[in-house]
Amino acid sequence: MEKSVRIIPIECKFGPVTAFAYYVDAPEPAIIDTGVNTSAIHDIEPTLAEHGINIEDIRWILLTHGHVDHLGGVSELWEKTGRRAKVVISKKEARLLRDRNEHIVDYKALQGKYIKDPAIQIKHIEMLKTDIGANIEPDLEVVEGDHISLGGDITLTVIETPGHSIGSLTFLIDGLDWAFAADAVQMYGGLGGLPTIETPTQYRASLHRLLEEVQPKRLYLGHPFRNVNGELQNAQIEGEQIKAVLQASLEMDAKLAEIVKSHLSNRSLTDHHELYGPYGKIAEEIGYTGDPRNLPCAFFVTINGYKEELFGSLN
Numbered sequence: 001m002e003k004s005v006r007i008i009p010i011e012c013k014f015g016p017v018t019a020f021a022y023y024v025d026a027p028e029p030a031i032i033d034t035g036v037n038t039s040a041i042h043d044i045e046p047t048l049a050e051h052g053i054n055i056e057d058i059r060w061i062l063l064t065h066g067h068v069d070h071l072g073g074v075s076e077l078w079e080k081t082g083r084r085a086k087v088v089i090s091k092k093e094a095r096l097l098r099d100r101n102e103h104i105v106d107y108k109a110l111q112g113k114y115i116k117d118p119a120i121q122i123k124h125i126e127m128l129k130t131d132i133g134a135n136i137e138p139d140l141e142v143v144e145g146d147h148i149s150l151g152g153d154i155t156l157t158v159i160e161t162p163g164h165s166i167g168s169l170t171f172l173i174d175g176l177d178w179a180f181a182a183d184a185v186q187m188y189g190g191l192g193g194l195p196t197i198e199t200p201t202q203y204r205a206s207l208h209r210l211l212e213e214v215q216p217k218r219l220y221l222g223h224p225f226r227n228v229n230g231e232l233q234n235a236q237i238e239g240e241q242i243k244a245v246l247q248a249s250l251e252m253d254a255k256l257a258e259i260v261k262s263h264l265s266n267r268s269l270t271d272h273h274e275l276y277g278p279y280g281k282i283a284e285e286i287g288y289t290g291d292p293r294n295l296p297c298a299f300f301v302t303i304n305g306y307k308e309e310l311f312g313s314l315n
């Protein structure tokens with residue numbers, strides 16, 4: 001009999017955002033990603049119950065990366081398992097699990113540089129504090145090539161796919177080549193209207209690696225992302241569609257790199273747009289109309305990423 005594993009996508013909803021958590025059926029069942037603080041009770045527990053699964057039976061909580069909409073629900077979920085589940089995160093982002101103040105440090109270092117209005121900054125920081133549960137110590141800090149056994153013959157390989165964030169991971173089910181890549185693959189971006197790319201060089205390399213080396217047979221993403229026409233697509237992808245999704249992500253990356261380069265290469269930024277700061281012209285050319293006062297906002301993170309790719313991080 002051909003090997004198969006039951007996967008249950010769990011839609012974690014908060015505000016306008018949908019983030020996916022995934023249940024992986026195994027002798028030691030796993031949840032990959034956890035939504036925000038309220039998701040364990042509002043979304044994960046009831047969805048599992050509909051499938052006859054008790055949340056207490058979860059034995060692994062695996063995090064693809066440290067962003068609030070993936071890691072925020074960990075502590076509540078862990079409590080629901082009677083504190084028995086093992087919590088796994090990339091070594092590079094374990095600090096975001098241990099100390100939620102680190103999210104505020106990151107916010108201030110990046111978006112905070114561009115969002116000058118103190119009232120908006122306070123609103124954003126309050127959101128981070130509400131959406132992330134208690135600090136929690138990881139059981140396992142993983143790196144490229146690590147293996148996680150969920151019991152029986154079900155094992156996962158850890159593949160580092162940085163770029164969306166520095167510690168973004170893909171979990172690959174061995175023997176099936178089903179890849180939980182979450183936000184390492186974003187096509188033309190999510191609800192915020194742009195892909196969130198912290199380090200474009202790495203993002204591009206991760207996409208090439210998935211496309212050419214990993215060649216997954218199923219791809220499980222973190223959100224519904226947009227196609228070239230701006231329509232939100234299914235986050236669970238199979239077969240030939242996978243190539244198209246990876247190629248669309250590379251196309252958007254190439255477009256962003258070119259636009260940012262053409263605007264910043266002379267470095268004479270005199271633009272001071274009300275919403276987009278020095279990047280008003282770039283927003284216009286990309287066709288970006290989002291409002292950075294409303295989170296999630298990819299704009300500053302992504303444009304800053306492409307700027308640093310051109311000039312280094314000290315500029």
Ligand SMILES: [Zn+2]
Pocket residue numbers: 065067070164165183
């Ligand atoms: Zn993310």
